[in-house]
Amino acid sequence: MDEDALREMAEERLRALAGPDAELREDQWAAIRALVLQRRRALVVQRTGWGKSAVYFIATALLRELGEGPTVIVSPLLALMRNQVEAAAAAEVHAATINSANPEEWEDIEERVAAGEVDVLLVSPERLNNPDFRDTILPELTQNAGLLVVDEAHCISDWGHDFRPDYRRLRTLLTELPEGVPVLATTATANDRVVADVSEQLGVGGEFTDPQETLVLRGTLDRESLRLGVVQLPTAQARLGWLAAHLDELPGSGIIYTLTVATAHEVTSYLRERGYAVASYSGRTDPAEREQAESDLLNNEVKALVATSALGMGFDKPDLGFVVHLGAPSSPIAYYQQIGRAGRGVRRADVLLLPGPEDRDIWSYFASLAFPPESTVRSVLGALEQHGKLSTAALEPHVELGRSRLDMVLKVLDVDGAVRRVKGGWEPTGEPWQYDAERYQRIEAERKSEQQAMLDYIATGQCRMEFLRRQLDDPYAAECGRCDNCTGSGYSSEVDEQAVQEARERLQRPGVELSPRKMWPSGMSSLGVEVSGKLPADEQTTSGRAIGRLTDIGWGNRLRELLAAGAADQELPEDLFQAGVKVLAAWEWEQRPVGVVALGSRTRPKLVRSLAERIASIGRLPLLGEVLTNPNTTPQRATNGAQRVASLWRQFKVDDELAAKLSDVDGPVLLMDDYADTGWTITVAGRLLRQAGAPAVLPFTLATTN
Structure with missing residues (x-):
């Protein structure tokens, strides 16, 4: 032809x-x-x-x-x-x-x-x-x-x-x-x-x-329809108040990107309360709900989807009128990719970035999930060489990696030829393997460089589109004549005080559910702990509550400050005490608790005891005692569920005095701790309380990581 x-x-x-x-x-x-x-x-x-x-x-x-x-x-x-x-x-x-x-x-x-x-x-x-x-x-x-x-x-x-x-x-x-x-x-x-x-x-x-x-x-990466701008606001409540006040002014329908799933849900809830038709969208959203949300946006049945980066590649709505970021992505490449959803079939689309000081903390958290050090990877190879073919679940107890990072390591080892995926799991190939330290160091350096570039984008007084195009090495990069810096105009950063106050009230509304653990991790017997399968009903805790998530844009900053590594142990601050009272008042439990138990803490004993004492006092409940930490045990670093449970198994005990009191109670007891991460600390301590006679255990913490 x-x-x-x-x-x-x-x-x-x-x-x-x-x-x-x-x-x-x-x-x-x-x-x-x-x-x-x-x-x-x-x-x-x-x-x-x-x-x-x-x-x-x-x-x-x-x-x-x-x-x-x-x-x-x-x-x-x-x-x-x-x-x-x-x-x-x-x-x-x-x-x-x-x-x-x-x-x-x-x-x-x-x-x-x-x-x-x-x-x-x-x-x-x-x-x-x-x-x-x-x-x-x-x-x-x-x-x-x-x-x-x-x-x-x-x-x-x-x-x-x-x-x-x-x-x-x-x-x-x-x-x-x-x-x-x-x-x-x-x-x-x-x-x-x-x-x-x-x-x-x-x-x-x-x-x-x-x-x-x-x-x-x-080719050129210019997008002639996009009008880029940055609106710098001092607080999370100011950003949320600004968004609620200006959302109607943004053209058509669009996407509001957030950095975390928790923030996506929080913003969605607030905007709905303000009368906006919006829906949340993340990697945790049920697939059927995700398809429905995409359809609603495509058909302009919602003003916006409040989404994480899970909504990006592949979503094609030519008339998408705006993209707003509540929080900056960690690289100009990621930012350009996400704003590329807008303005494909319309003459104008508004692209706005509302950065926050907590963005860098979130970048650091995701960066911490990068490829692990060589010793950790070698332990994966060693476990497979010792035990032969293992499923991921069976391998997990033998290594200091959570499930998602273990999956990542196995994929890398597979691509590098050191292991092979087979039916039923993974097996070693016996081939030599080298840790590519130079590559991983280069990736880390590039990540830091791109984070700085994102901060430079926020601060620049030059053309924003040209800045992004130069970051993408676009040989045709030039001033766009459309962004807030080129035109000397853009959205005002002024926010009505009433809007800020309404946002503050919403963000400071405390209360997050803590879902109970119901299944033990796989492979516990290989770590000397003889439990498996489903937790017996009479050893489980019930659904609990936390004041907020560490990733929230409301209580998150306050809780991160209080619970930061190296922060001084202290009495429960008044604002968190009042927030805890509100959470307890809104808790629709089947039976009111009849007592309070503190969970012994090695790092924040003063904080946890004062939490238990003040809640017991305000609720007119007896302070029954404390789940004690065993002085003969040393907490072990653990990065997956099996190792976490094994580390906790002998750390706690219920003394005879507390056990006697628990045998006499006829209702649930509140179990107080500073924060919940994996949920296994509460699960193991709660099991001891149930075995000692507590009819039910209601966990309550200041914070949760989930």
């Missing part, structure tokens, strides 16, 4: 996809030509809305016309897959997806792929190492593929180790592709560092291909 005929076919497909007036951009055609005619590898870095998906759907259609096999698209999010399947249909391309949400459809989809009825197969990066998929489906798919597409390729760099291991598997997949199968990597958010990292991970321009044979298409 000659080039002119191929281009005309490409133009026809584009018109089917985007409308009768659509015309291919020159870079779109350059990419399609490279993939279809020259069978090359290409990296396309273009802004959101440019039409990257059109490139691979049109290339797929043309390759299929030429008799090639289906396109395999590695796509990171289910929401993104849903949109891609719909877009493919518009281009007259038949798409299907294999992911964790549709295992019942896998067999049918595999049969349709084999029969040639599927033009595009979308898979998540995690599927690449699912034993069944990896060993039975992937080999044949690889040999018959007509095109491999890695969508949202910046995930390799900017989503850290959570996504890096799965995307790094693509290096292996690339080496297994038959000669002449074209490869396309696409992203809208890539600076020079990210482009280099994508190239390293995918072999695009790296050791697997000749750099001269790789096409890199990189």
Whole structure:
């Protein structure tokens, strides 16, 4: 087929996809030509809305016309897959997806792929190492593929180790592709560092291909519809009051991003009370509720979704009128990616950042979840070498890692060839492994540099869009003439005092539910603790309460200050005492408590005892005593549930005096502590109280981390 005929076919497909007036951009055609005619590898870095998906759907259609096999698209999010399947249909391309949400459809989809009825197969990066998929489906798919597409390729760099291991598997997949199968990597958010990292991970321009044979298409990242601004406000209540006062002024419907799940729920609740139609959206939202929330925003049935970064890639609403951030993301790349949701099909969209001093604390917390030190990783390898094949749950008691970080480490070790995922768990390969300390140090340094760049963005007096484009190494970066700095105008930072007061009252409304633990961690017997399965009903605590979360924008700052490592032990502050009284007054318990017990504290004994004493006094309840800490035990550092329970198992005891009092009570007792993290301290202490005769245990803490 000659080039002119191929281009005309490409133009026809584009018109089917985007409308009768659509015309291919020159870079779109350059990419399609490279993939279809020259069978090359290409990296396309273009802004959101440019039409990257059109490139691979049109290339797929043309390759299929030429008799090639289906396109395999590695796509990171289910929401993104849903949109891609719909877009493919518009281009007259038949798409299907294999992911964790549709295992019942896998067999049918595999049969349709084999029969040639599927033009595009979308898979998540995690599927690449699912034993069944990896060993039975992937080999044949690889040999018959007509095109491999890695969508949202910046995930390799900017989503850290959570996504890096799965995307790094693509290096292996690339080496297994038959000669002449074209490869396309696409992203809208890539600076020079990210482009280099994508190239390293995918072999695009790296050791697997000749750099001269790789096409890199990189365009301007300007978004002419976006009006960027920063509104600096002194307090969380001022920011929330400002938002409530100005939300109606923002055009159309949009997204309000928050840094934590707790804040998303808190802001949603407050805005609803102010009469706004909003909904919260996070990684913890039920999948059905997430789909409904997306639909409501697409159909303008809500003013905004209050969302974490879980709402981002793949959400396509061309008329999205605004994006507001309550709290700054930790990098300009992440910020640009999120604001890219706005203004794709309208002439103006407002993009506002309302930063807070607590942002840096939240950045630090997420940074603490980075790849662990070498000794910890070696312990994972050692446990597998000692015990052989283990499931993740069975491995957890042997290492100082929580479940999510252990999963991450196992993925990295798998990609590096030191372990292998098999049915039923993981097994060592016996291959030598080296800890890539230089790489992890470089990642940490880059993270700190990008955090500083975000602070510089907030403070800059220059053009904000130009600042972001330079951070993304956009060679065409120039003043936009639209942002608050370019125009000398923007949203005022003045807030009506009544709005601030209303926000303050909402944020200072205390009370968070503490859900009881009901199942013991797996593998306790291997740590010398003979418990397993479900906690007996007569050993469980009931639902408890905390004044607030450490991540709240209301009580969070106050509680973090009080409970910070190194903070002086002190009597219960008056403001927290009054907040505790409000929580107890609003607690709709089935039976009023009949006594108070303090949970012995090694670090804050004065704080916990004064909490128990003052609550007992105000509630006219007897202070029954204290769950004592065993002086012959030393708390052990623990990073997962099994090790935490094992560390706590012999730390506490109920003395004879308290046990005698508990045997005489005829109702629930309040168990007082400073804060709840994993919930295992309360669970273990509560179990002792139940065994000593307490009919029920109601936990009460100043703070919770969840």
